[in-house]
Amino acid sequence: MKGNPIQRVIIAGGGTAGWMTAAALAKLMGNAGVSVTLIESEAIGTVGVGEATIPPIAKFNAQLGIDEHEFVRETQATFKLGIEFNDWGGLGESYFHPFGRYGFDLEGLDFHQYWLRLRELGDARELGEYSLNTLAAYAGKFLKPEPDHGQVIGQMGYAFHFDASLYAAFLRRFAESKGATRIEGKIERVERNPESGLIAALALDEGRRIEGDLFIDCTGFRGLLIGQAMGSDYRDWSHWLPCNRAVAVACGKNGDPLPFTRSTAREAGWQWRIPLQHRTGNGHVYCDAHLSAERAEEILLANLDGEAISSPNHLRFQTGHREQFWAGNCVAIGLSSGFLEPLESTSIHLIQMGIAKLVALFPGSIEAPFERAEYNRLMTDDFTHVRDFLILHYKATKRDDAPFWDYVREMSIPESLKQKMDLLRSRGRFFKYDAELFDLTSWLAVAEGQGWGPEGYSPVANGLSASNLSQSLANMRAVYAKTIDAMPTHQAYIDRFCKAARPARRADAA
Amino acid sequence: MSSERILVRGSALPVALVGAILARRWSGKGKELVLAPEREGANASTVIARPDHKNVHAELGLAIESLAQGAEAVPVLAVATTCGTGQVSLPFSPYGMARGGTDFHHFWRRAIASGEQPDLAEFSLALRLDRAGGRLPLSTLAQLPLEFGLRMDRLRYIEVLSKRATSLGAFIADDAGTDADLIVDCRVGSNRSGWIEDRLLIADENDIPGLEWQICVNAARRFLGLAAKLSDSETERREYSRLARAESARIRDFRALLRDPEPRETEHASLSRKIDLFEACGRIPSEDFEVFGQPEWLAALLARGIWPKRYDRLADSIPDKQLRSWLSSMQRQIGEITDRSLRA
Numbered sequence A: 001m002k003g004n005p006i007q008r009v010i011i012a013g014g015g016t017a018g019w020m021t022a023a024a025l026a027k028l029m030g031n032a033g034v035s036v037t038l039i040e041s042e043a044i045g046t047v048g049v050g051e052a053t054i055p056p057i058a059k060f061n062a063q064l065g066i067d068e069h070e071f072v073r074e075t076q077a078t079f080k081l082g083i084e085f086n087d088w089g090g091l092g093e094s095y096f097h098p099f100g101r102y103g104f105d106l107e108g109l110d111f112h113q114y115w116l117r118l119r120e121l122g123d124a125r126e127l128g129e130y131s132l133n134t135l136a137a138y139a140g141k142f143l144k145p146e147p148d149h150g151q152v153i154g155q156m157g158y159a160f161h162f163d164a165s166l167y168a169a170f171l172r173r174f175a176e177s178k179g180a181t182r183i184e185g186k187i188e189r190v191e192r193n194p195e196s197g198l199i200a201a202l203a204l205d206e207g208r209r210i211e212g213d214l215f216i217d218c219t220g221f222r223g224l225l226i227g228q229a230m231g232s233d234y235r236d237w238s239h240w241l242p243c244n245r246a247v248a249v250a251c252g253k254n255g256d257p258l259p260f261t262r263s264t265a266r267e268a269g270w271q272w273r274i275p276l277q278h279r280t281g282n283g284h285v286y287c288d289a290h291l292s293a294e295r296a297e298e299i300l301l302a303n304l305d306g307e308a309i310s311s312p313n314h315l316r317f318q319t320g321h322r323e324q325f326w327a328g329n330c331v332a333i334g335l336s337s338g339f340l341e342p343l344e345s346t347s348i349h350l351i352q353m354g355i356a357k358l359v360a361l362f363p364g365s366i367e368a369p370f371e372r373a374e375y376n377r378l379m380t381d382d383f384t385h386v387r388d389f390l391i392l393h394y395k396a397t398k399r400d401d402a403p404f405w406d407y408v409r410e411m412s413i414p415e416s417l418k419q420k421m422d423l424l425r426s427r428g429r430f431f432k433y434d435a436e437l438f439d440l441t442s443w444l445a446v447a448e449g450q451g452w453g454p455e456g457y458s459p460v461a462n463g464l465s466a467s468n469l470s471q472s473l474a475n476m477r478a479v480y481a482k483t484i485d486a487m488p489t490h491q492a493y494i495d496r497f498c499k500a501a502r503p504a505r506r507a508d509a510a
Numbered sequence B: 001m002s003s004e005r006i007l008v009r010g011s012a013l014p015v016a017l018v019g020a021i022l023a024r025r026w027s028g029k030g031k032e033l034v035l036a037p038e039r040e041g042a043n044a045s046t047v048i049a050r051p052d053h054k055n056v057h058a059e060l061g062l063a064i065e066s067l068a069q070g071a072e073a074v075p076v077l078a079v080a081t082t083c084g085t086g087q088v089s090l091p092f093s094p095y096g097m098a099r100g101g102t103d104f105h106h107f108w109r110r111a112i113a114s115g116e117q118p119d120l121a122e123f124s125l126a127l128r129l130d131r132a133g134g135r136l137p138l139s140t141l142a143q144l145p146l147e148f149g150l151r152m153d154r155l156r157y158i159e160v161l162s163k164r165a166t167s168l169g170a171f172i173a174d175d176a177g178t179d180a181d182l183i184v185d186c187r188v189g190s191n192r193s194g195w196i197e198d199r200l201l202i203a204d205e206n207d208i209p210g211l212e213w214q215i216c217v218n219a220a221r222r223f224l225g226l227a228a229k230l231s232d233s234e235t236e237r238r239e240y241s242r243l244a245r246a247e248s249a250r251i252r253d254f255r256a257l258l259r260d261p262e263p264r265e266t267e268h269a270s271l272s273r274k275i276d277l278f279e280a281c282g283r284i285p286s287e288d289f290e291v292f293g294q295p296e297w298l299a300a301l302l303a304r305g306i307w308p309k310r311y312d313r314l315a316d317s318i319p320d321k322q323l324r325s326w327l328s329s330m331q332r333q334i335g336e337i338t339d340r341s342l343r344a
């Protein structure tokens, strides 16, 4: 493009966000005359806790041309079929939020409407019995669906658990091979043009100065460019999602890794367990108004599968997002742009969304008001949709055993969510916004799993006779059972296609 | 009343279409569906079904071949309508071919930036075939990467649909009164849509070919997606109306773009966003519940003289020479298919 002034993209920060952005821009924009430079400081380090993902990440890797098995091998990854939620609806209760979908639609009507009808007729089988993902997860099985595997395996959705620092290193190698340049150094000052207010350069230690046209802020919670320099305010959502701290620790693995994340509700938050090939990641997300850091750590350490192999890492965060994700010539991606607690593993996905939108709206010149406005609108929508889904988990609880749960159960919720919850509760109805990430399966899994409904079903489901219905659903169960039988175990699949090398001792304790 | 009764009344085509779709689901014990169509005007001629017809008719068990026979259905690749600057053809399929995830029109815009003057319509197989007036047999059409609608004889299509509705259990009544749990009102020229107490209003708008058909289909599906016990549906009613409002807003924007004297001065943020962003960088942002496809928006924007100032940077990823040869071979191929269709 002749006379286009955006030639130099400077990425500040080399955590997951920085290297994902660098990899994508180097690969996709490199041929279009854009140079990519990333600045990071080993002295500052990364958060390093983002380890669980959701299915769209496979698309990101595929777009970059990354071989999936190689990626799994290099990052000590395992496959993830969904999340098990314990003690969320009520103490002692458990459910599974699967990727993929439930059953097969019949006569054009959503499967779950038939399942609801059958339940009303007295059949107590759970929704999970019609989810290939749920069945495979609990059987410890996995098979990557391929186009010629047919309709049943085609229902399987999967993502990964991986070691965040290995993923960043993997992407770094990739980005550098595509022409991205890395500069080691600490950003000390952000220089802005006094007239336009735009960022002109980043001043590093040792008097170095890096100029650019477009700056991507991937400096994590600090938001060095977007917040401190460009003054983009933070929209706080902690009244709806009050957890604001976490403590993370790695432990040794206990047997073969299971292909799912576990989330167990605790007295003022919840604990995650993420199985990798070489270790298990654990963390406790909590609200400091209801629990001290010492107690949170104690609860975490008392509930590990194996011996702790790292020291507990305490983190603080604030739920919400920047009012302007893109301000002037600065785009915030990753933690600098906002944060929603990792209950549904959405942060890396939001990074991916930020990158995809940036590529789609890549500005022609330094001032790009319309592209910027659209980017901000779309990212705000993405954050809002995810926020509502996360709040559902808290609002739809029956727990009344601790003040934290009383608060979230009783709190008022956004109108957009209220309407969705009402519809789900009455007859399992759901309308997805075009850009909404979580679909019917997800909303249904959580609502049903936490006892929020649905209470009735669509009368359209009466179109099948009871005996026909019962037979159809029995056939589905049989098909799923046969498919699961034929699948390899998760560990066998890893051993065969993507087993990682044993890590050096230091990485083991990451 | 022991069973739940729905009465669908109003213009004949919407009643038959909505009636047939509802009859597929609203049937059996405890359910009654009554259709009360008004007489179709003497000048009734054709109806256009948008590309969604494939799903709708498949659900109704109406094969395209039987519609060809029973309702004189012929494929339509684009529809013509009036706009502020004359007439515009709105293709159902994308222009050219996307490359590496980047829409074709960015490459076309790049060719213009480097001094060439190709007409975008030359890269639309749909528009070329439509203009040439060639007839592609359905079997050939199915093999091409083309979305198509159907143009049908209105009265015969009504007949086909009414027959289907009755075979699925609906009743047709001349004088059905107003005794029903829900009255579905299909009104020509009305622009109110929504579900208010026991009235479901379907605005039967007919000023863009295919719109009337799509509005009825969407309304019937939306209702079925929410249908519950009719007397106790407050949440469902609110949701139906919210979705119907969103749909009306999308149609309103498209109509304003086509016909407002100064579409740039629109007071609707969703339309100004489309215009501004397209003008700035050639992207057409999509809102929730769009009714018209991207190719139709693109055709309408260009017809109103709204041009992208620049193209997507990703379109720079191929060298000039390769771009030129790609464009000319695409143009040639489209020309060949068009010629073949004229001979068919």
Ligand SMILES: Cc1cc2nc3c(=O)[nH]c(=O)nc-3n(C[C@H](O)[C@H](O)[C@H](O)COP(=O)(O)OP(=O)(O)OC[C@H]3O[C@@H](n4cnc5c(N)ncnc54)[C@H](O)[C@@H]3O)c2cc1C
Pocket: A012, A013, A014, A015, A016, A017, A018, A039, A040, A041, A042, A044, A045, A046, A047, A048, A049, A050, A051, A052, A053, A164, A185, A186, A187, A188, A218, A219, A220, A221, A222, A224, A246, A247, A248, A283, A315, A317, A333, A334, A335, A336, A342, A345, A346, A347, A348, A349, A351
């Ligand atoms: C408790 C917790 C659990 C999480 N779990 C998940 C999960 O399961 N799944 C998921 O998807 N996401 C999860 N996340 C989010 C995930 O960790 C982040 O989205 C991801 O790591 C991206 O972080 P980042 O790159 O934006 O920031 P960081 O990792 O903080 O990286 C910041 C970078 O900026 C650099 N930097 C900062 N200041 C300077 C400076 N002055 N000069 C030079 N360089 C500088 C640092 O060196 C570093 O390279 C979790 C987050 C938390 C807090």
